[in-house]
Amino acid sequence: MQDFSQRGPRQIELMAQAHRHMPQGVAENYRYWGDERTVFIESSKACWLTDCDGRRYVDFRLGYGPIILGYRDERVDAAVVEQITQRGTLSGFATSLDAEVVQQVKAMCPNIEKMRFANSGTEAVMGAVRTARGYTKRDRVVIVEGGFHGLYDEMMWKSDIEHWDPTGSLPPSVIPFGGGIPGQARDLVELIILNDRPMLDALFRQRGEQIACVVLEPIIGNAGSISATAAWLQRLRDLCTEYGVMLVIDEVKTGFRVAKGGAQQLYGIHADLTTYAKAMGNGYPVAAFGGRAEVMDVVGSYKGGVVHGGTYTGNLVALSAAHATLKILEQTDALATIDRVGAQIRDLLGRVFSAAGIEYAFAGPPAMFGIHFTPTVPSNYRDWRVTNSDLYRAFAWKLIDHGVMLEPDSREPWFICEAHQALDLGWLEEVATLAMKAACEEARRTVR
Ligand SMILES: Cc1ncc(COP(=O)(O)O)c(C=O)c1O
DSSP states (O other): OOOOSSOOHHHHHHHHHHHTTSGGGSSSGGGOOOTTTOOOEEEEEBTEEEETTSOEEEESSGGGTTOSSOBTOHHHHHHHHHHHHHTOSOOSSOOHHHHHHHHHHHHHOTTOSEEEEESSHHHHHHHHHHHHHHHHTOOEEEEETTOOOOSOGGGOEEEOGGGOOTTSSSOOOEEESSTTOOHHHHTTEEEEOTTOHHHHHHHHHHHGGGEEEEEEOSEETTTTTEEOOHHHHHHHHHHHHHHTOEEEEEOTTTTTTTSTTHHHHHHTOOOSEEEEOGGGGTTSOOEEEEEOHHHHTTBSSSTTOBOOOOTTTTOHHHHHHHHHHHHHHHHSSHHHHHHHHHHHHHHHHHHHHHHTTOOOEEESOTTEEEEEOSSSOOOSHHHHHTSOHHHHHHHHHHHHHTTEEOOSSTTSOEEOOGGGGGSOHHHHHHHHHHHHHHHHHHHHHHHO
């Protein structure tokens, strides 16, 4: 029996060492879970992580979504190794693989006519927004409360939901994600509420002609997969068309995961521009933005063309990984397997919550579902605020203590990969039952 409840000796050592070399002792902010809890990983395989003290976890966090097949998938790794040992990583010149990967994307995503590459979701969003501005010759951008679009200044504004009083009449205030975001960036950004039709209509009536683009995740991968209704998304599509606004669908989390054609396939609605990253490369850093040819053709190195580029853009580590991953996703039933396993996991968790007498609702598709302790599925970020996210957090920590890795925040969905099909679901149900029991006991003690 592994003991997950105590800090391991190596974790203590690595954390102390890391503090001497990196702010907060981590390579990026989101990995810091406190000195006691920050996880140091030694290795990964299939759906498993092994930490620096040799403890094994089944992983539903999957690096915030990129792992779609499984860690160290031999089919993808072999293609990358062949590329880097036989042909090279980058030269700063074009290769035949560039258009080949775009054709693979086009075969699955009819919303893409032309595409360009990027190295991260953040960069893909920057490229899409700049292209939308270049095409429309407008500056304003609209985002949706609860969404996340990377670490780009104008996308770094959010509703301060934690300090908002849901029983009052005031909306949450809009704040930057943190320090270093210039106040001027706020002037170009509007926030709207998902599924709020009157707010959407009013915004377009008042400002429609100044808006370059609306950027959204129809299935909010950063708000527990709370999803747009088909009717609301269609209304948004229609208004964008009427006012000449670019609809940018951010499929960084949903792309090549919720369906071969991403969220747009599920809704049957096409964006003008789309961003991809994460699942596109099964963990290798590849991203892209693309869309209608007429819109994408404003990108170019001619006078007035939209600037896009970068030393590592379309590097061959990324493209060979994307090529191999997309081939598997297109030609095998990996995504159908993920859907089946995700639905089974949702069902077993539902049994655990019902047995514990907890009201719950799942949001989003089986490949990335959110769990909300509330009687009805939240329809926007403000609804999320009144879910019992404290109980979820306690449940998540208890799961981690039983060797199930996930983000201890109900805004992060459970990610499923193909390798989860080999998981013993009976064991998962057992540990989820124990974790729920412990979380409920803890909640009762806190109330007393
Ligand atoms: C929807 C969405 N867009 C953009 C990003 C930014 O991607 P990256 O972290 O690769 O920069 C993320 C990251 O989680 C995301 O979830």
